[in-house]
Amino acid sequence: MNKRSCCPIACTLDLLGDKWTLLVVRDMLLGRQTFKEFAAAPEKIATNILSDRLNRLVASGLAEKTPLPDQPNRDAYRLTDKGKSLRKLIKSVSDWGLKNLPETEIRMKPIKKRRGS
Amino acid sequence: MNKRSCCPIACTLDLLGDKWTLLVVRDMLLGRQTFKEFAAAPEKIATNILSDRLNRLVASGLAEKTPLPDQPNRDAYRLTDKGKSLRKLIKSVSDWGLKNLPETEIRMKPIKKRRGS
DNA sequence: GATGTCACTTGCAAAACGCAACTAACACTT
DNA sequence: AAGTGTTAGTTGCGTTTTGCAAGTGACATC
Numbered sequence: 636m637n638k639r640s641c642c643p644i645a646c647t648l649d650l651l652g653d654k655w656t657l658l659v660v661r662d663m664l665l666g667r668q669t670f671k672e673f674a675a676a677p678e679k680i681a682t683n684i685l686s687d688r689l690n691r692l693v694a695s696g697l698a699e700k701t702p703l704p705d706q707p708n709r710d711a712y713r714l715t716d717k718g719k720s721l722r723k724l725i726k727s728v729s730d731w732g733l734k735n736l737p738e739t740e741i742r743m744k745p746i747k748k749r750r751g752s
Numbered sequence: 753m754n755k756r757s758c759c760p761i762a763c764t765l766d767l768l769g770d771k772w773t774l775l776v777v778r779d780m781l782l783g784r785q786t787f788k789e790f791a792a793a794p795e796k797i798a799t800n801i802l803s804d805r806l807n808r809l810v811a812s813g814l815a816e817k818t819p820l821p822d823q824p825n826r827d828a829y830r831l832t833d834k835g836k837s838l839r840k841l842i843k844s845v846s847d848w849g850l851k852n853l854p855e856t857e858i859r860m861k862p863i864k865k866r867r868g869s
Numbered sequence: 870g871a872t873g874t875c876a877c878t879t880g881c882a883a884a885a886c887g888c889a890a891c892t893a894a895c896a897c898t899t
Numbered sequence: 900a901a902g903t904g905t906t907a908g909t910t911g912c913g914t915t916t917t918g919c920a921a922g923t924g925a926c927a928t929c
Contacts, residue, residue: 640794643849643856644778644842650853652771653885661761670907677757681887686908708894709906717852725761727844732760735834736767739760770916787876798918803877825925826875 650695651721655680657728659688660714660721663698666746668711677743692718767812768838772797774845776805777831777838780815783863785828794860809835 639645651657658680662673673685680688689712692698697718703709714721732739756762768774775797779790790802797805806829809815814835820826831838849856 638855639796641855641857641859642775642778642794643846643853643858645775645795646853646856647845647849648771648774652769652774654765654769655886657765657769658759658762661759671905674907677759678762679756681889682908683888683910684886687885706906707896720852721848724844724848727841728764729760731838731841732764735837736760736763738755738758739763740758741760742758788874791876798920799877800879800919801917823875824927 650697655684656688656692657721657725659685659692660697660718661725662743663712663714663718664722664725665743668713669703669709670712672746673712697721767814772801773805773809774838774842776802776809777814777835778842778860780829780831780835781839781842782860785830786820786826787829789863790829814838 638649651660655678658676658678659673662676667673667676670682670685670689673689674680674682689698689700692712693700696715698712698714700710700712703711729741733741755766768777772795775793775795776790779793784790784793787799787802787806790806791797791799806815806817809829810817813832815829815831817827817829820828846858850858
């Protein structure tokens with residue numbers, strides 16, 4: 636995508652500024668790894684959008700896709716270090732929402748670790 | 753808009769999750785107030801989008817619109833306290849961009865205060 | 870009276886989104 | 900071997916949102 640300006644806010648929004656990308660990153664931070672797990676989030680993302688967002692995250696170096704060894708034709712999507720560095724940003728978003736938007740609460744739980752994570 | 757879930761991240765994205773809203777808030781934090789000033793940002797927002805985003809910010813209580821006393825038919829858009837509380841979130845976005853995206857830098861300057869601001 | 874500025878609105882084409890249906894690859898059951 | 904189920908998508912298509920250019924109305928200035 637072409638940059639709109641050199642502003643770090645504008646450039647970050649070029650990458651993450653939509654309604655779904657950060658939610659996928661949120662789920663990755665909570666330990667979710669497979670297509671099915673992301674699709675099971677309470678927001679009900681459409682599968683074509685999810686597919687697109689996962690590909691973009693990989694293309695931009697925020698996540699990487701690796702085959703799950705024990706299950707054939709299944710891939711795990713995991714955050715790279717660059718992707719993990721979004722934790723603070725997401726915390727800020729979450730904190731602002733909790734403080735300023737009524738009826739928001741944290742309900743999603745981290746997933747227990749699995750082999751290879 | 754209907755909430756997608758009770759997650760504070762999802763709800764915040766319902767409000768701010770697009771490519772333009774946070775840039776307008778950024779400009780407001782830098783002291784910009786009028787339609788023309790927002791339209792002059794380096795990202796070249798289209799006027800119909802700008803008009804829509806200003807109305808949404810007012811509707812959601814993040815900004816308020818007041819007539820400029822000295823200039824007829826001109827309005828100033830200013831952040832409410834709720835809107836100003838986005839400063840930390842925007843700082844996180846900016847910090848992440850500066851650290852992780854090449855060729856980003858802070859170039860925009862705060863505007864000198866004017867009467868009534 | 871003509872021109873310019875500001876804050877929009879309108880029209881229209883292009884892109885993104887949302888939903889449902891479909892497919893390919895493999896596993897599991899009978 | 901055939902049928903069923905699960906996973907991870909893709910495809911089609913109608914709706915919504917965006918982007919761009921042009922137009923409008925109110926006022927100010929020349």
